Amino acid sequence: MQRRQAEQVAAARVRATGERVTPARLRVLAALLRRGEAASHHELERDLAADAIDRVTLYRVLDWLVGQGLAHRISSADRAWRFTAADRRHDAHAHFHCNRCGKVLCLDEVKTPRLPAAMPRGFRAEGLEVTVKGICAGCA
């Protein structure tokens, strides 16, 4: 997404929550929108390098965005959360994790199966995460 468009969309979405509209929220959401792929905290920090916002604030803003449904948190294998703007329904597709560079992105083509009907007695399924691991185009 282009810079201008990302900023406008971000502003609209943050405003729509009815919560406070702060620069940090706007800038973080805009940064997420500009990136097509899932961004780690560290990558976002770099994206926001110009007039950086505090590490902790970034974590809190990301938490807030996830809480508001404006972003999704993906747990990747390298022990770092990754985040995407909530552009599309995130239950319905798989993620790709590159074993070499650690990059995570969405595989829209790969549909995930629905929640398993048959769970062991006493277990309740709430969500499903499908991750394909391999080597991405950049690393191949």
Next chain:
Amino acid sequence: MQRRQAEQVAAARVRATGERVTPARLRVLAALLRRGEAASHHELERDLAADAIDRVTLYRVLDWLVGQGLAHRISSADRAWRFTAADRRHDAHAHFHCNRCGKVLCLDEVKTPRLPAAMPRGFRAEGLEVTVKGICAGCA
């Protein structure tokens, strides 16, 4: 698995690698075999409490076991690796992650789909991880 049996199986498998047979390797693999479910580093440390082995050694032994194909590393959402003895083919079933207590176990009933045939150009799939999240029987 019973203690005696676990020790015997562990000894046989470690010997079969042709690499060095050390007490740490035997004890860690036996501990994994005794547990039915995936164990975190911390849980294993507790299991081995009697005459504990060093934190770092435990990490290294686990790495070695994974490298030898004697154990599998599962990345759970709480940013901690979990490990299982490689009893069965681990590609073929899903894992369950409890959102409340963080426990991870194998869902043998839930078959995972085969690797997606259609990947974006330049991407190579090497493995597939399917995780069902929810509340386990103990926490319900």
Next chain:
DNA sequence: GGTGCAGATGCAACCCTGTTGCGCTTGCAG
């Protein structure tokens, strides 16, 4: 049954991701 040494272990110190506590600042309702 020795013995040498590559490889395994233990210890201390470190890194990285993420969190908490707390005083200062600010968006926004009135």
Next chain:
DNA sequence: CTGCAAGCGCAACAGGGTTGCATCTGCACC
């Protein structure tokens, strides 16, 4: 304009995992 709850920045901390290095030990060879 103003007050104040909510958000922000800083510092300090916590947990999981890794690295460097000196010491120890399985085991291949004698």
